[in-house]
Amino acid sequence: MSNDTSLLDVRHVTKVFQVGGLLNGTKMTAVNNLTFTIEKNKAEIFTIAGESGSGKTTLSRMLLRDLEPTSGEVLFEGRNVTEIRKRHEFTAFMKKVQPVFQNPFETFNPLRRVEEYLLDTAINFGAAKDRKSAVPVVDKALHLVGLSLEELSRRYPHELSGGQIQRISVARALISGPSLILADEPVSMVDASLRMAIVNLFKKLRDEEGVSVLYITHDLATAYYISDRIAIMLRGYVVEMGPVEAVLGNPLHPYTQLLKESVPAPNPVDKQSWAQRIGLSTQEVKEYGQTGCKFASRCPKVMDICRQADPPDVEAEGRTVKCYLYK
Numbered sequence: 116m117s118n119d120t121s122l123l124d125v126r127h128v129t130k131v132f133q134v135g136g137l138l139n140g141t142k143m144t145a146v147n148n149l150t151f152t153i154e155k156n157k158a159e160i161f162t163i164a165g166e167s168g169s170g171k172t173t174l175s176r177m178l179l180r181d182l183e184p185t186s187g188e189v190l191f192e193g194r195n196v197t198e199i200r201k202r203h204e205f206t207a208f209m210k211k212v213q214p215v216f217q218n219p220f221e222t223f224n225p226l227r228r229v230e231e232y233l234l235d236t237a238i239n240f241g242a243a244k245d246r247k248s249a250v251p252v253v254d255k256a257l258h259l260v261g262l263s264l265e266e267l268s269r270r271y272p273h274e275l276s277g278g279q280i281q282r283i284s285v286a287r288a289l290i291s292g293p294s295l296i297l298a299d300e301p302v303s304m305v306d307a308s309l310r311m312a313i314v315n316l317f318k319k320l321r322d323e324e325g326v327s328v329l330y331i332t333h334d335l336a337t338a339y340y341i342s343d344r345i346a347i348m349l350r351g352y353v354v355e356m357g358p359v360e361a362v363l364g365n366p367l368h369p370y371t372q373l374l375k376e377s378v379p380a381p382n383p384v385d386k387q388s389w390a391q392r393i394g395l396s397t398q399e400v401k402e403y404g405q406t407g408c409k410f411a412s413r414c415p416k417v418m419d420i421c422r423q424a425d426p427p428d429v430e431a432e433g434r435t436v437k438c439y440l441y442k
């Protein structure tokens with residue numbers, strides 16, 4: 116779909132990495148022919164879920180212009196982001212597309228007071244001309260996450276809790292008035308008890324501010340709770356994508372079924388146990404190399420054809436599923 120109603124248009128995006136030396140190394144396709152669209156006038160939470168190494172961060176880095184796709188294109192408001200080269204265009208792009216990272220402490224300079232950093236962020240994005248006029252701008256962003264400048268009271272990052280600092284990093288992302296937030300594992304370093312409070316902020320931003328969120332996570336519990344749509348990634352491929360109620364409520368792909376079963380509901384899974392439970396370390400190398408479906412060696416329903424060629428993307432029961440079972 117290419118039209119001026121799309122906010123983010125990811126078209127057949129592929130990223131191939133050269134692993135090892137040029138002569139004795141191999142090529143690894145971290146993101147394989149990904150296509151999806153987030154509409155402009157319909158804010159939504161779109162989740163990318165999948166185990167470690169499935170290509171989530173690589174995708175996010177391409178969306179942020181931090182990595183260039185090997186093929187395919189990323190359009191933001193109709194513009195190919197790879198073609199953004201001039202400084203003012205880049206600033207304009209970053210105002211609209213803002214990241215929230217896994218480790219909030221890396222976002223903030225430990226030697227600077229948090230409020231000064233936030234005020235300068237407002238100035239740098241042209242949302243205010245000096246620190247004085249930046250105060251209401253920053254305070255508004257902090258209010259959206261349930262905090263205020265007063266509460267920060269000249270503190271340094273280490274004087275704030277992990278949950279507070281992650282809320283502040285969401286506020287930081289809001290200062291420039293973005294239309295899309297890319298949040299890569301924003302709650303994996305936050306206490307399980309605080310995760311819902313943070314992901315709830317995304318819901319609030321969607322509903323009250325019209326901001327769309329691309330939520331990258333291992334955590335199916337929070338994903339189920341907040342997302343509108345979800346894409347399940349495996350070894351660079353999207354194996355199932357559609358409304359979250361369809362995909363997680365009634366998963367069709369055997370891999371999605373396994374992921375769902377391995378969530379010890381209602382607690383969100385942590386990254387380590389997730390990877391262990393599905394035997395990631397032993398399978399990882401093998402799967403990237405194997406022909407056909409990357410899940411074939413672990414799939415309880417594997418058929419001969421699965422090992423011969425990439426499965427097709429099939430439209431079934433209101434979602435897209437990459438699996439021969441539904442052909």
Ligand SMILES: Nc1ncnc2c1ncn2[C@@H]1O[C@H](COP(=O)(O)OP(=O)(O)OP(=O)(O)O)[C@@H](O)[C@H]1O
Nearest residue numbers: 132133134145165166167168169170171172173174
């Ligand atoms: N710069 C790079 N050079 C070579 N390989 C890379 C590079 N960046 C990522 N990869 C590889 O690409 C694959 C996908 O990595 P990526 O970080 O996108 O996964 P992920 O889904 O974000 O994993 P996690 O859940 O652990 O964050 C991995 O096998 C990784 O080793």
Ligand SMILES: [Mg+2]
Nearest residue numbers: 171172173299
């Ligand atoms: Mg990652």
